[in-house]
Amino acid sequence: MKESTLTLVNYIMILALLVTLALHLAMQAFLGVTGYADALSYQTALARYRDALSVSLLTILLIAATYHGLFGLRNILLEWRPGRHWHGAVTGITLGLAVVMLGWGMRTILFAFGGL
């Protein structure tokens, strides 16, 4: 994929991230969370995964944050050293990390939402 396309996708992910992160924090109030300790309780955390709107937000947040974070890491690493091999290695590592993070995040979302 062209770098310009990756950057364009990054901009879209940033916008998605800003909106979903704000809503993710605001959802605490909608779910009736009363304080910091309450926010960390098992029931509160599970409630976030059982609510359809909250789960949708979490999914978008996971994808957007993973893409934006790893794209940034890739840019820093590519800027550090030149070379085709380095480019390939960095892209491979970031893709691997993306698979692990998205895979584990989606596993949590699907299992918790499905009540497993």
Added chain:
Amino acid sequence: MSDAIVSVEKAKAPKKDLITTQVRWGFSRPLNLEKLALLAQRVSGLGILVYLFFHIFVTGSIVGGPDGVPGGQDVFEGLMGMLFNPLAHIGELLVVVGATFHGINGIRVMLLELTRLVGHPIRPDYPYKTQMLGKGQQSILLTAMIMASLSAIAGVFILFLGAA
């Protein structure tokens, strides 16, 4: 013919490690607020990425799942209990401050790249001056710093003084 005008010398990798390169670049003369903001943007971004990586696995313990991975209420509450200490709170505070700064400064960088906020170029006359941050950018950077400071204060109240 092209050999005469195009360098055929192989690109060389810098000798310094990644952190030294970044820090030296950020603090090299002439010191420039825009460079420091970019350095802070990178440091905060990497910090948030590390947090996100562990956050995904910590919250993942909420479910055990059919694949035999340990999880569920006991595991989740055990992890939360383990993370309820002053050192973890300092880490959380840094994440909140870093995320606030990263978000607002990131909007400034986006506006810089996509709009005319970058300002008009000027002719470089001697003595040369560093052309940095215009008024619009300065105000957004200042907002990022103020909001990060406010989030730090709010974080201290919530995490250490039990305000919420």
